[in-house]
Amino acid sequence: MNTQRLTDGLTALGVPFDAAAVARFEAFHAILDEYNRKMDLTAVLEEDERIDRHDLDSVAPLSQGLLAPGAKVIDVGTGAGFPGMPLLILRPDLEMTFLDALGKRIAFLQDALARLGLRAQAIHARAEDAARLAEHREAYDAAVSRAVAGAAVLQELTLPFVKPGGLAIAWKGPGVQEEMDAARRAAFVLGGRVRGVTPAPVPGREEWAHCLLLTDKTGKTPKAYPRKAGTPGRKPLA
Ligand code: SAM
DSSP: OOHHHHHHHHHHHTOOOOHHHHHHHHHHHHHHHHHHHHSOOSOOOOHHHHIIIIIIHHTHHHHTTOSOTTOEEEEETOTTTTTHHHHHHHOTTSEEEEEESOHHHHHHHHHHHHHHTOOOEEEESOHHHHTTSTTTTTOEEEEEEESSSOHHHHHHHHGGGEEEEEEEEEEEOTTHHHHHHHHHHHHHHTTEEEEEEEEEOOTTOTTTOEEEEEEEEOSOOOTTOSOSTTHHHHSOOO
16 A cells, blocks of 8 residues: 555645554555455555545545544445545544445444454444434434435435534535535425535545535434435435
């Protein structure tokens, strides 16, 4: 792994790291490679591209100071652990929960967490079902989510997990402005208010850089939400 590229990127983004975190990134990439040889876990990327697209893209909330020490965070639709794993690697103080509807990805994450010596929960469930359980409902300071659904759908998949006073953070592409009205309306129904969009730059990668759509949880989510698994995607709230 080109650790120089990783550390230069983190430095440029103003994200603190130590040698132990860099070693965990290296180990995580090695485990990803091992699994990718056996199963289709993530798109296989050239190593520098993986650092940029996965690791550096994931850490934007840290350069913006969005996650307080010890914050309880859920990564909804984490896939192979993005953005949650880079966040936890850099900030093992976070109380991280990984959630995905696909069992093989959760099994991979459980193995990776054990081998990296990181403590976190990895849950195999659909967001719509998990958010109805007392232990997860409005139990998190922040919900993070990348490449899972359109903004309005995502509000229904993430806001029910977030405590009043907490924050939902969604990675979005350049088309986010077209989704804003729908995102605002959905947030309103779910007890949230869209704060706005902030850039999530990756050095030298302006052509595809994401931004973060930030939604404050201002009140409680009505009991009717999230709707039955699959409904948010089929009939987006807005
Ligand atoms: N967040 C990762 C990333 O950025 O690399 C994975 C993105 S992948 C395109 C979308 C992931 O969301 C898949 O792993 C899928 O199983 C999961 N997913 C989609 N809808 C979901 C739902 N309703 N509940 C839980 N997981 C969901």
